[in-house]
Amino acid sequence: DQQVKQNSPSLSVQEGRISILNCDYTNSMFDYFLWYKKYPAEGPTFLISISSIKDKNEDGRFTVFLNKSAKHLSLHIVPSQPGDSAVYFCAASPDTGRRALTFGSGTRLQVQP
């Protein structure tokens, strides 16, 4: 049973609009969350993270929101650019044994010019 779920396998948005990627988790021991971006033929690239002591973390066009009670996090990209087109993975880890990351299955984002 997947502990980290990305229920939308794909998302298409227009350039300049907001992209919202969602992620749900089931393990209440998770308290550190990361988003990775992956282009074809490349490894995942770290994008942004959030600790469970926060509910929001912002880095430029990227903002991650965490709702612990709902076990839900989301990644907002605004404004979206064609270069953002990639597969986005959500990952989570518990505080203890922080080395183990559990990944979601990814959401393919297509930003249309």
Added chain:
Amino acid sequence: ETGVTQTPRHLVMGMTNKKSLKCEQHLGHNAMYWYKQSAKKPLELMFVYSLEERVENNSVPSRFSPECPNSSHLFLHLHTLQPEDSALYLCASSHPPDNEQFFGPGTRLTVL
């Protein structure tokens, strides 16, 4: 070179072959990881090495054998694989307690 490198980038092997995947990190990290990504599945953690000691083995079949001779190098030795082992194998490194893992480009493995 910088970052995390993996060789080869592509590998085709028969079920009776023995081959090795190599990973090298130039980031001064002291933890390294092997992940497997099968088609339409999440990345699955296979092995974790910290300070060259294996700290996690995620119920991986013995036909996969990792080796970490030093903190910069990680190998995955393969023997008598099955066609269902065909996947993208990704190496990553990190520097605990920071949890951001930096990934290599992966080795696309096809087992015939």
